Amino acid sequence: MPEAPQLSVVIPVYNEQDNLEPLLAELAPVLDGLGRPWEVLFVNDASTDASAQVLARLAAAEPRVRVITHRINSGESAGQASGFRAARGELVLTMDADLQNDPADIPRYLAALRADLDCVCGYRAERQEGWLRRFASRTANRFRAAITGDRLRDAGCTYRLIRRRALVEIPVFNGMHRFLPTLIKAQGGRVAEIPINDRPRQFGVSKYGINNRLWRGLADCFGVRWYQRRALRVDRVSED
Template structure:
């Protein structure tokens, strides 16, 4: 069970941006500044949630300093390091927006793509997932990601182009029954489809990391990812639709 310190927000907003953070002290302020510029132009009320996953650098002090001059910023902090999936799950719990945007804290996701993500969230679409075009990572990471995507699709029976891209826009009402587990963030599109929701993909920009270092590699996710794929295959046969209520009955 993850523990955290946080404050509840009762302010109603249209868009919540959820960003798990672990040791990204140099990326937080420029990312928040970029997001503010883009979101101000979108024309929707918004909040930005920074979920500190028990960082050991100065990420948390940086967040607190930014909070003093940015009323749209909310800070949540895990008391134990719980991982990226837990960070997203915490954001889903505390976010107030009807639409939730998830992204990484390393500045490789481009805030300029937010309008396109929101524009694609139309009709019955419950989630829009990014596909990183011209991915700015090492050759090893790019090829291992292609192999991992092909493998997960083969095992799960799904078709997700870039499961490792966590840049997404999701309707809040689609997240109510989402199972939370370590690795959930990589399978979120598949989980939503298993519950009967419509998921689409669009190309998004991908930028090189210029500050800090990556926390995830082949060694710390290979075997866990393989096991998770078989868990998804089992869940495919057992999943209960999440949008099963046609309408509220009147009495």
Template sequence: MDLSLVIPVFNEQDNVQPLLDEVCSVLDGRFDYEVIFVDDGSVDATAGRLAALRAACPRLRVLRHARNAGQSAALMTGLLAARAPWVATLDGDGQNDPSDISVLYEAAQADDTLWLVTGWRQQRRDSWIKRLSSRVANTVRAALLGDATPDTGCGLKLVRREACLQLPRFDHMHRFLPALVLRAGGGVCSVPVNHRPRQRGVSKYGLHNRLWAGIVDLLGVMWLRRRPLRPDAREDD
């Protein structure tokens, strides 16, 4: 298998079918792949609609959290279950373009030092307050962590599964993957990707539920960066 695609969803009942249809139309014939939806404790009809889709799509796997645990937890659940060496992640709201998965995969295959290829939404299709808060957060984070990544919040990423499973795990870690990968000795690159306006459902994120947690997490990652653990060990002949 070439690729596992992990899609965390929370109350996205109207997005799961069109997103799966689009993913399959883009990836069929190009990859040997699987699609893993992680239902992060949805309380709408998401679980039932995923069950119906699972019956009709052999590539689809569905994992479900008993209660909402957050995006990082959902991504880690999918990563642990994935069967392929490379794992692509995609937001469940339909704003990421599945066509860009191939672009990220080609970048990864061209450089064997890369552990992470992340999308860069150069033309954001979000509200002005969301764009502004992300711009401020990215600027501050890049200045303090030096991760050289213009858009860590993009849900479209491609990670080397085995390497990513070695990283420290904590809530909201998905926003700090570039810094964590660099700390562990892996390579990171950003690739421009398409971004689309949300057509169905409502956003689960806003300034109020990201600001304070983001500050605490940033301080924690700064602490981790000062304590790398990468000894150069070799076995004697």
């Protein structure tokens, strides 16, 4: 029986069959080098390719790998939420399955998570995407900052390290993953950012375009602004 994990890595998966084995092969040695027990939770969001079969092989070969399966395709926010609910570690790392997030950055996340912080977010200093996607991201970030007041450098980057205690009362909705640091701040949490390495996609295709990345995110800003005004602090209970 594997040792109880201190770090849970949550990875939503949708049609990433060619990326999964290389990802775990790169990720596992980095996690082993941290000197703390870990688990990886792959959340298969009703993939229609061979992702389910690949994940079954990975879990059979590595007892620290767990697979969560969605009956219906529900999106990245649902994938993260399912992973958060199943995570056993006190620290939760979220990353993508497309190999664009570099596992070598993980020790830097842990070093940056000071005792007074609840979340460390990555920002892609040199993004490996076309000009149209970069333009859409800049536009969304500026609009988001104007509406929510949260001036994250790269709100679209979902490579983050979070204390599990900060996730207990996070509202779950379609689009939550884009606003997770903002929601944590609204509940009284503290968030920091670090620059990370962004790599080009090698296999498969992106699941996001202008319609589901830009316009939906802009509309969600107004709902998040409402939540910021109504949110309760998670540290409201005295420990005495």
